[in-house]
Amino acid sequence: MHGDDTGGVTGGMPPAAPRKARIDRILFSQEAIARKVRELAERIRHDYGTAGRAAPGPVLEGAAGGHGGLPTLTVVGILKGAFVFTADLVRALGEQGVPLQVDFMAVSSYGSATQTSGIIRILKDLDRPIRGQHVLLIEDIVDTGLTLRYLREHLLAQDPASLRACVLLDKPERRVVDVPVEYVGFTIPDEFVVGYGIDYAEQFRYLPYIACVRLED
Numbered sequence: 001m002h003g004d005d006t007g008g009v010t011g012g013m014p015p016a017a018p019r020k021a022r023i024d025r026i027l028f029s030q031e032a033i034a035r036k037v038r039e040l041a042e043r044i045r046h047d048y049g050t051a052g053r054a055a056p057g058p059v060l061e062g063a064a065g066g067h068g069g070l071p072t073l074t075v076v077g078i079l080k081g082a083f084v085f086t087a088d089l090v091r092a093l094g095e096q097g098v099p100l101q102v103d104f105m106a107v108s109s110y111g112s113a114t115q116t117s118g119i120i121r122i123l124k125d126l127d128r129p130i131r132g133q134h135v136l137l138i139e140d141i142v143d144t145g146l147t148l149r150y151l152r153e154h155l156l157a158q159d160p161a162s163l164r165a166c167v168l169l170d171k172p173e174r175r176v177v178d179v180p181v182e183y184v185g186f187t188i189p190d191e192f193v194v195g196y197g198i199d200y201a202e203q204f205r206y207l208p209y210i211a212c213v214r215l216e217d
C-alpha cells in the first residue's frame, strides 16, 4: 500500500523533507527484466512487421523512411523514470532489426511523494515534430494513468501516423482513468516500487532490479 505522505506538494507549504525509505523486497531481478525487455522487443518487431498485411495494427501507409517492410519508429522515452528502460528497449529493438529514432520528453507529477499531485508538468517537450510518424511511447510505469493519458493526448494532437505505448510496469489497482496500453511488461500489486530508473524522492534510480520500498516514520 502507498503511504499517506504528500511530500509537501499540497497547498502553499514549502516542500517537506522526504521520509526515509529502504528496500523492502525485490520484485524483479536484473535477469528477469532483461528477459522481459527482449520479449517486448520481439512482440513489437512482430506487430509492426505484420501490420501492413494483417489487421489490427498500426496503419503503415506513409511510413517515414521505413525499410525491410518495417516502418521507422519514433521512440519517445519519458524522463526521468523511463530512461533505463528506454536505453535497454531501443538496443533490443535494434538487435531485432527495427529501424528507429529516439526522442525524449520529461514530465513530472509525483515530486518527492508516493501519491501523484495530479498536475502533470512538461519539463521538456519533443525536439522534433512527429506528424506522420509511427510513435512508440516508452514509460516505466502506469499507476493512476494520469501521466500516460496526458502524454497520449499531447502526442495525438500532433497527428502521428500511429501511436502505441510500451510500459514496463502496470499497477491496475491504482488506476483512476482508463488509458490504452498496447505493450505491458509486468503487472504489479499496489506497492510503491523503485529501481531500474524509477525513484522515490530521486533515490534508487540506479538499482539494476525493481523493488518495493518501505517508508520509515
Ligand SMILES: O=P(O)(O)OC[C@H]1O[C@H](OP(=O)(O)OP(=O)(O)O)[C@H](O)[C@@H]1O
Pocket: 078, 079, 080, 081, 082, 107, 108, 109, 110, 111, 116, 139, 140, 141, 142, 143, 144, 145, 146, 147, 148, 198, 199
Ligand atoms: O500513472 P501515474 O500515476 O501518472 O504515474 C506514472 C508516472 O509517475 C512517474 O513519474 P514522476 O512524476 O515520478 O516523474 P519521474 O519520471 O521523473 O520520476 C512515472 O515515471 C510515470 O511517468
Ligand code: HPA
Pocket: 110, 141, 143, 144, 191, 192, 193, 194, 198, 199, 200
Ligand atoms: O510505484 C511507483 N514508484 C515510483 N514512482 C511512481 N510513479 C507512479 N507510481 C510509482
Ligand SMILES: [Mg+2]
Pocket: 081, 110, 111, 198, 199, 200
Ligand atoms: Mg518519480
